[in-house]
Amino acid sequence: MITRIRSMMVRAGIVLVGVFALVGVAGCKRPAQQATTLKASAAGTALVESSGGHQLGVTGTALKDPLVVQVNDDQGTAVPGALVEFHGPFGVTFDPAAMLTDTSGQATTAVTLGTIAGRYQLSAVTPGKSKAVTIEIVEMALGYQQRVGSILNEKHCSRCHDPESSAERVSNFNNLEVKPHAFAEGDTLNKMSDADLTAIIQHGGPALNRSALMPPYGSTLSASDVRALISYIRAVADPPYQSAGTVYARK
Amino acid sequence: MHPIRRYLSSAWQALFGDAVRAFGVVSAVLLLALAIAPAKNQFAQWHQYQRRYLSLIHDRGDAVTLRRRFQPGIHQTWLPELGVVDRCTTCHLGLNEAGLGDVSQQPFRKHPAIPHSLDGFGCVICHGGQGPATTVAEAHHSERAGEEPILPARYIESGCGQCHQNALPGTPQLNLGRAMLTRYGCVRCHAITRPDGTRVMATDHPPSLVHIADKTTREWIYSWLKDPQAYAESTTMPNYKLSDADARDLSAYLMSSSTPREGDTALAATKAGSSADLAAGPSLYGQSFCASCHAVQNAAGNLVGGDVGPELTRIGNKAKPEWLAAWLANPRVYDATTLMPHYRFTAQQVATLTTFLQAKSDSDYGTGVHLDAPIPAQVAHGKRLIVELGCAACHEINGVQKPENFAPDLSTIGSKPLAQIVFLPGMEVSLPSYIVAKIRQPRAFGASVKMPQFALTAPQADALTTALLSLTNRSRSMPDTLRVAATVETNYQPAGHAGKLINELACFSCHRINGRGGDMAPDLTWEGSSVQRQWLIDFLRNPNTLRPSLIRRMPRFNLSDSENKELTEYILAVYQSPAVDADAVPDPSHSPDVVEHGKQLFYSKYACQSCHIANDKTDKGYIGPTLTQVGSRLTAAWIYSWLKNPQALRPGTTEPNQNMSDEDARALAAFLMSLKGQGAHGAKL
Numbered sequence: 001m002i003t004r005i006r007s008m009m010v011r012a013g014i015v016l017v018g019v020f021a022l023v024g025v026a027g028c029k030r031p032a033q034q035a036t037t038l039k040a041s042a043a044g045t046a047l048v049e050s051s052g053g054h055q056l057g058v059t060g061t062a063l064k065d066p067l068v069v070q071v072n073d074d075q076g077t078a079v080p081g082a083l084v085e086f087h088g089p090f091g092v093t094f095d096p097a098a099m100l101t102d103t104s105g106q107a108t109t110a111v112t113l114g115t116i117a118g119r120y121q122l123s124a125v126t127p128g129k130s131k132a133v134t135i136e137i138v139e140m141a142l143g144y145q146q147r148v149g150s151i152l153n154e155k156h157c158s159r160c161h162d163p164e165s166s167a168e169r170v171s172n173f174n175n176l177e178v179k180p181h182a183f184a185e186g187d188t189l190n191k192m193s194d195a196d197l198t199a200i201i202q203h204g205g206p207a208l209n210r211s212a213l214m215p216p217y218g219s220t221l222s223a224s225d226v227r228a229l230i231s232y233i234r235a236v237a238d239p240p241y242q243s244a245g246t247v248y249a250r251k
Numbered sequence: 252m253h254p255i256r257r258y259l260s261s262a263w264q265a266l267f268g269d270a271v272r273a274f275g276v277v278s279a280v281l282l283l284a285l286a287i288a289p290a291k292n293q294f295a296q297w298h299q300y301q302r303r304y305l306s307l308i309h310d311r312g313d314a315v316t317l318r319r320r321f322q323p324g325i326h327q328t329w330l331p332e333l334g335v336v337d338r339c340t341t342c343h344l345g346l347n348e349a350g351l352g353d354v355s356q357q358p359f360r361k362h363p364a365i366p367h368s369l370d371g372f373g374c375v376i377c378h379g380g381q382g383p384a385t386t387v388a389e390a391h392h393s394e395r396a397g398e399e400p401i402l403p404a405r406y407i408e409s410g411c412g413q414c415h416q417n418a419l420p421g422t423p424q425l426n427l428g429r430a431m432l433t434r435y436g437c438v439r440c441h442a443i444t445r446p447d448g449t450r451v452m453a454t455d456h457p458p459s460l461v462h463i464a465d466k467t468t469r470e471w472i473y474s475w476l477k478d479p480q481a482y483a484e485s486t487t488m489p490n491y492k493l494s495d496a497d498a499r500d501l502s503a504y505l506m507s508s509s510t511p512r513e514g515d516t517a518l519a520a521t522k523a524g525s526s527a528d529l530a531a532g533p534s535l536y537g538q539s540f541c542a543s544c545h546a547v548q549n550a551a552g553n554l555v556g557g558d559v560g561p562e563l564t565r566i567g568n569k570a571k572p573e574w575l576a577a578w579l580a581n582p583r584v585y586d587a588t589t590l591m592p593h594y595r596f597t598a599q600q601v602a603t604l605t606t607f608l609q610a611k612s613d614s615d616y617g618t619g620v621h622l623d624a625p626i627p628a629q630v631a632h633g634k635r636l637i638v639e640l641g642c643a644a645c646h647e648i649n650g651v652q653k654p655e656n657f658a659p660d661l662s663t664i665g666s667k668p669l670a671q672i673v674f675l676p677g678m679e680v681s682l683p684s685y686i687v688a689k690i691r692q693p694r695a696f697g698a699s700v701k702m703p704q705f706a707l708t709a710p711q712a713d714a715l716t717t718a719l720l721s722l723t724n725r726s727r728s729m730p731d732t733l734r735v736a737a738t739v740e741t742n743y744q745p746a747g748h749a750g751k752l753i754n755e756l757a758c759f760s761c762h763r764i765n766g767r768g769g770d771m772a773p774d775l776t777w778e779g780s781s782v783q784r785q786w787l788i789d790f791l792r793n794p795n796t797l798r799p800s801l802i803r804r805m806p807r808f809n810l811s812d813s814e815n816k817e818l819t820e821y822i823l824a825v826y827q828s829p830a831v832d833a834d835a836v837p838d839p840s841h842s843p844d845v846v847e848h849g850k851q852l853f854y855s856k857y858a859c860q861s862c863h864i865a866n867d868k869t870d871k872g873y874i875g876p877t878l879t880q881v882g883s884r885l886t887a888a889w890i891y892s893w894l895k896n897p898q899a900l901r902p903g904t905t906e907p908n909q910n911m912s913d914e915d916a917r918a919l920a921a922f923l924m925s926l927k928g929q930g931a932h933g934a935k936l
Contacts, residue, residue, distance in 0.1 A: 061424070116360070143364070144421060147423075155905060156907075175861075212855065216909060
């Protein structure tokens, strides 16, 4: 009797081990299926960013414009059929992540940024003739507050602060006697404290002994609107803004 | 048998043979059982996270404060009226720690700044997932019946939409999705009821097809039905993927059921009398600001123009010339509720525009469509198809009833249980992935699915998905106090003859009045308090642009003098703001001193020239309206009230509220009223 039970248990064990093995094999096989094999028919020596860098995206969502890079040869002419791979930090996805350049030597991918707000450093790699060529591309993901700031900026501020005009929006920058700074100008804006930014936004230029061409917004925008604008200004600063708050050092 | 029994009985003897032994064994078992709970705790996943958190903060400068705030054990946010039992903060220990802004390691990151306190709303309301769970697998990834995995970050705005039925500035994706639900006609087939019981109403304007034969040919209908986007890339009409025979029969029924409209042919007579001025076409199209509403594809393939009316890139392929002429002469004859104004074009202008628009055609479009005269069986089949596909849910069609509840109600689609969904092989098992797939490729779920193929970009599909995910059961059981009502368009209708004129000119297509209308042009609710009589008369006769940088502009209507007067008097009498007090600025003819003081304030204290032009020689401000003749345009009382608080008169205006003293506002108003412009009125800018 005992031996019967024992042999049954052994059999069940074997079956179980078999099932686990199968599941395991199936599980391991999945990523292998996903990786597609691309056969490059050419290779270049240089990689340039054509468009789609330095976009302001939103955490966890696809960037508005695709990222386009171009593979060139020594003469600077485009190389079709070269392999390009895109890489990014955790949470970033590319669709597709690897591809061959099209007839104009370009590789185009849709980028979805991760769920953390901040600067994302992406890279594009092409195997190259002798050694791999890599370029870095920077994208920016705005969090909720920063995005509210960007919307407010678009409505209230960018007409003066952004020197670029678009089809729908003519910039007022050139009409101003005293020129404001674009919010990306970190060299200047990073030096202003949050308190100073709050003061000039709420009470206008004169609050900091500056031109009244900068209007006061304290009665138009709420305090949280102003905080949102500041978080946006800090987010787009280039060079990046280092928080002047508590600095944590290792003991 | 025998050995087992012997073995068992000896074991029994050994353990429970006498009272002392039995007591010892039972105590030992009891002790073990008591130890199970603490041991389980000790090895629980959340406990490991709490230990990791402690070691993370251990080395930090602010370790003492952080450690003091740290509470071991399971944390729980319990909000009975919201149905929230969230234990997420058991592992997500840094969510509320302002100091942890530099930590990017999950699960300890600080929550990004949002307008709500985390303790007041918990986590799952926005993020989904299983609040009471205490393991990552259960909390984030459960696919069990009645449970849902955590929501991908790109749909997070759906959380806001559960309470906020109105458009929030911080939720562009949700706003876009909601606008699309009404603009793409989704709610014409699918009913959506908001938690407060109001229905979401469509805002598109699908044309009536009862006189379609006046407007176009059967061949065009056929090509259109086969692929609407091939005719106009920007159209919201979906593709039903019809077979050739189905398109043939549908077009046969539409043509045969169409009844003629008298005005559409009557005009051919007037048209015959006047000839087109070919050279004037483009400028007339430009002056009439047709492009404010209608888009045309340019040579580079980009759409240029507004999306209020249909795209006109290939209008010559579609519209019969006599219909087009009649339409331009008075669109309300063909469609009484159209958004298109009755421009009161002269016969020659009608002929000019008709010829200009007819030339917008593509000689390749619709070639190769040859349809034989239909036989009765085909017409009958066409009618059956119309009923089956629900065409009449959007379009008025002779002989076919508008179907009720044609497609499933979507009022609680955001809580659809996973068990009720048939997922395609290889699809991620989650509600968002189902909704987005269904929106993008409805027919992938079976050839018999009636839902047509919409031409949507990935961000548009995500926006729609976000809006649909906000339609949850929770949004309905939420306490009323948390609910922010939708801003619903009023059905304001101006009275009398002037009201009829306002409808004919389709003012509401661009302007908002008393909560009804478009947002392309200024809100006119208080226009009567704002402008002067003579200016308004001149402006209606020949609108000039107030804002130098505007691209969309007020078109010119050929109003008769009596129409002009009627409209002016109505606006001045009816659109009066109680907040604008004509007595607040007693004397419009101020002393030169006051005017001079106002000028000082304008240029130095308030630096208004940064946005406005008061003197076109010196000022360059390009944001607000030009003020060179504002003294002939606006009333002193309006200027004064406006300066005191612009947002009170026009919510959302970008003119900053400068918190001006009464005295400053009066002096500035006096200065502005002194700016009468060159010439009497309507001098050029």
